[in-house]
Amino acid sequence: MCGIVGVVSKSPVNQLIYDSLLLLQHRGQDAAGIATVDGRNFHMYKANGMVRDVFRTRNMRSLPGTTGIGQVRYPTAGSASSEEEAQPFYVNAPYGIILAHNGNVTNTAQLKDELYRIDRRHINTSSDTEVLLNVFAHELQSASPGYTLEPDALFSAVSGVHRRVKGSYAIVALVAGFGLLAFRDPFGIRPLCIGRNDGPNGTEWIMASESVAIEGIGFEFVRDVAPGEAVFIDLAGEFHSQQCALAPSLNPCIFEYVYLARPDSCLDGVPVYNARLKMGDYLASKIQREMSRGDIDVVMPIPDSSRPAAMQVANRLGVEYREGFFKNRYVGRTFIMPGQAVRKKSVRQKLNAMGIEFKGKNVLIVDDSIVRGTTSHEIVQMARDAGANKVIFASAAPPVKFPNVYGIDMPTRGELVAHGRTDEEVARLIGADGLVYQDVEDMKRAVRDINPALRGFDASCFDGCYITGDINSEYLDVLERARLAPNAQQDREAADGGNDFERVRSQLHLQLAGD
Structure with missing residues (x-):
């Protein structure tokens, strides 16, 4: 569980993102980060701690630009003690991409292996967000071999992510010189909302984990991002969207309504308070x-x-x-x-x-x-x-x-x-x-009862049904061994197992590949 936000504005965006992250602080207290783009130049600051402690005046001044993303982190994979694993993450090719992620990838070990052996990409942390970023970057490079970048190429890259990545993910990403991209996994497990503000200088857009982060900064809630959908807003403020999954199915995490989300948020047509x-x-x-x-x-x-x-x-x-x-x-x-x-x-x-x-x-x-x-x-x-x-x-x-x-x-x-x-x-x-x-x-x-259109949910922690179809008892056994491994104990006191966690998940991938 993390909180993410992305904004395309007509004025400096750093304060809008900061205010949105404050409204999403309940979704993660371990680290916070903001990245902005000014022309073709990225600016980023991130550190461990809560939003109000991470960002000082000097940090905010170092974040110019009218488009940006931010994240508050609650660790489920990787090391909570490492500031290197605070988000967003950056990769310089193609074009230059900065990405933040809410969710958890369940086939991280398999993807790391593919990225190294096939895509020739290096992963430097145990964060699944870095894996997601590099998968997306590879797919975008394949979809857009030329200098210019069209929305169709971005949507094709997202389709490639959907084919390769398992688990839950809601994502906001900046592409240098082009705009803001946001997308949600084909099951819609983690939430993602769209908001807009029609001002005298034109329309501004926001993508956020919860509607409270949209309305709390004076924007108007528009709708939720559909499962499998990708939304791209270019630097001129033009809105583009496309369904990028073959068989999307809305199955939101029901624990959002029980505990995770703020009561004044509305997720997938359901006011959390109600x-x-x-x-x-x-x-x-x-x-x-x-x-x-x-x-x-x-x-x-x-x-x-x-x-x-x-x-x-x-x-x-x-x-x-x-x-x-x-x-x-x-x-x-x-x-x-x-x-x-x-x-x-x-x-x-x-x-x-x-x-x-x-x-x-x-x-x-x-x-x-x-x-x-x-x-x-x-x-x-x-x-x-x-x-x-x-x-x-x-x-x-x-x-x-x-x-x-x-x-x-x-x-x-x-x-x-x-x-x-x-x-x-x-x-x-x-x-x-x-x-x-x-x-x-x-x-x-x-x-x-509130939204009859919601037929399915991720309620796996209650009923043991894992909707992505790639989780079995062997997978869970390996997760337990990783968490309880003596060499991982120190890291587990801070997060979820670090390198030992990845080592055992790699063993699981090899076991399943041989089945």
């Missing part, structure tokens, strides 16, 4: 079926993403809704903090329980999801320490039982508290008196 309200309705129905109304005195959310669901649960149950946990807004989102030790330590720094709301009460705590169980255990204990008589835990999402390979940091089964355990066993592990999970079909129905 989806979370609907999830609360379905969760309340299950709670009514499984326990007595008299067992609950008060409903409390874990701020902020579970508030809509908790409000609906309280309303449907006819129980008082109270805010008992208060959030320190200067601590990052614990789910995306690398390293279990850091994650565990940060929970009590992030949340504080107010005793007057808990003392002597049977409390139903509603959270958006339970992944590793570490945060949930700490929250239950905080409620007990604050004087709660009974603590019941409810999750607006189903049990997370399977690794996510499409860009969310939940890659091994052993780290998932619900994998191989019953609800009762999970309740005991997190210390709760009771536990209620959302049903998988109810979660999907909550989103589909």
Whole structure:
């Protein structure tokens, strides 16, 4: 999960991109980067840290130009400690390309091998974004052998990317002297939106991961990029688009609606806030079926993403809704903090329980999801320490039982508290008196109720169905060995395994190639 943005403006673009990245900060806190193009010259600055810490006045002044892209990074492949793997990435041929990426490529090892042996291209990091950039550059070089570059050549190159690359990817890229390109994988797993601003000097365009980054800078939301579609905006502001996949199928990541996206965003025709309200309705129905109304005195959310669901649960149950946990807004989102030790330590720094709301009460705590169980255990204990008589835990999402390979940091089964355990066993592990999970079909129905056109989803971490068709148990076994390898442990505390991760994935590619 990362946040990306690309802007074609009529005035200096650096501040617009900076402001958009601030609105996407929830999608990644590890690193941030901005690249602009001024004529045929690229300018780029990137570093580890949050947006407000990475960019100073001197950095912003070094980013001239009216077209640019930016990214906030949350690492799922590569090393979080290396600033070299912050995005965007650059390659000088053909033309000069700078690219940023949200998602996760699942056949990275195969592509690295092809790039070296066939395309004669060198990859210098363990980032899958660098792999994507070089695949696109090779395809563009093949599609446009001459000096000039037409939109058809760009779309042909994107088609080549779709044929070769597996996994999830939403991409923004600058091509020196030509304009901004954006495209989305054929399954539409990761989100990408289009916005515009019609000013006195002409039309300006923005591509962003979420609609909040479009509307928050004063642009008008136009639509989502379709799965498999590519959009190119030239430096004159002319808009070009084309479907570049043979069989596109919209299957957005349902975890975006559960947790990842901001509630004030709208993704693929679904306002995220409304989806979370609907999830609360379905969760309340299950709670009514499984326990007595008299067992609950008060409903409390874990701020902020579970508030809509908790409000609906309280309303449907006819129980008082109270805010008992208060959030320190200067601590990052614990789910995306690398390293279990850091994650565990940060929970009590992030949340504080107010005793007057808990003392002597049977409390139903509603959270958006339970992944590793570490945060949930700490929250239950905080409620007990604050004087709660009974603590019941409810999750607006189903049990997370399977690794996510499409860009969310939940890659091994052993780290998932619900994998191989019953609800009762999970309740005991997190210390709760009771536990209620959302049903998988109810979660999907909550989103589909709002946009019936959404027939499929990537819900792989809940149902184990990997829609790209290239993930099997052997692949997951190799991911686990890479994550748990002693030589990879230090890197894993910061990210997802670095070179050892790639080494084991290379072994997997060779194994599958021989099948």
